[in-house]
Amino acid sequence: MEHSCSYQYYDVFSSRGTGGNGALVIEDQGLSRDAKQKIATGAKLSETVFVKKNDGVFSMEFYTPVEEVALCGHGTLAGLHFIKEHWGIVLDRVQTKGGAVEAVHEEGLFYIHLGKARLVKELVDGEGLNEALGVPWEDLFLEGMSPRIYATGISDIICPVRSKEILDRITVDRDCMKRISRKLGVVGCHIFTMAEPGVIHVRNFAPLYGIDEESATGTSNNSVITYLREKEGRLGEKGIIHQGQGSLKGLLRFRILADKIFIGGEVAKIDKIFEI
Template sequence: MKTYTVRAFTKDNKGGNIAGVVLDCSIFSNKEMQYIAKELGFSETAFILKSAVADFKIKFFTPESEVDLCGHATIAAFSLLRNLKIISCGTYTQETKAGVLKVFVTENEIFMEQSLPEFLNILNSSEILDSLNITEESLDKNIPVRIISTGLKDIFIPIKNREILNKISPNQDMIKSISKKFNVIGYHLFALDEEVNVDAYCRNFAPLYGIDEESATGTSNCALACYLYKLDKVKNDNYHFNFIQGESLGNISEIKGQLKIESNHIKECYIGGHCSSTY
């Protein structure tokens, strides 16, 4: 069996988030896929299978369990398929536990469709603050702490600025407990930025799934793009977003979001970026 490792959401061909990718997985059971994902030890591994309803079926496993969808592992998988010349540039579909979703493959980038956003509970911030070892003063008080999903549910936490964001030292056990309580994958922290080419700096914690912190999270940043639109905090008229994650880990990643808006409603949402060209 051959496994591949691909860096997704790289910036200038550096940084990014490593995903495992395994081709032609029809011989493996879920138990075997889980074992492989745990042995590889990456935040997610994508297993590619044949599909009766899409071009490919992809299953995603963290070291601890299967998840419905994964942004960076999807970007990694389709980048690998392109570079191995299994596919060419164009539009494809992937069958996932979050539904059948479109993937756009270009020479330089991969973009994946996500489910339309669900804006769920607005949360009291007190226990969230304790789990992050910060006070109310560290939050951007103009934005509610809220559960949002474009395929996977996260708690979105607005931080006042980038400096505070990077200094946060979380209590992973408390985050795990709160994630169980609210049935979410984890926390997505973000600080809006005044830079022309950056919409927000982000951090993501998902210890419930064996991921203390990861350097690029596609699904969460797609949901963040939708949240910024809902909050009327969009910097441009084409509804393109640029997020930086992994700075606190010394592993900077660039994640790009795109929204299709019709009659002031989000009709489609995409997340994407570059991948490394070596495996």
């Protein structure tokens, strides 16, 4: 690296060390915003995390290959592991531009509370979403649930589909999804279905931010869990989320503690050298 900063690569929400969503975590020793964006663009990962320690207080910033975002779930988990390994500190709270994030550490896993997702808008007319996903509009419903925009630090379209078969065959029109995302002011679209209680299947697309398909996302799944909890009896106190397809797969776990949603999962430390 051009900068003499400590860094580490992690696969977050992996399953037995495979799959998950990659994040590069870097100790921020006074890097400029332009320098951070240059590093994130060169890393070519969905998120690059910059961790800063100032007077004993830790904060994180998150950059996609295209631009900075206020909050990132898998990036926060990677950052918490980096702090634990680099400074020997197990945090129960960390600052981000999307707000303070609570954390608990149990049996070697961090779980984070990203706050309650806020309903922004019901997508009554669809905004062309069915065309972007390549499925009929009538398939974008699940037992009384329809597409909505939720915000968990960042905004996403949260879109139910009738079955896992429909979820699996979705092929996104990138240009169409970019136009919709730009118009609605969202990062992307998070599509979900639930085949059995406590087991959720999801896919995530954010081409506007240079992410064709995301293998594991904390913020978007926090919104899904919030949506499902609004439906009486749709969700228990814990469960799992399977995200992605093929090599782009992640396994997330969620727990409800004191009426708060906590999302966690395995974080695998991977030795990689980044020439940036």
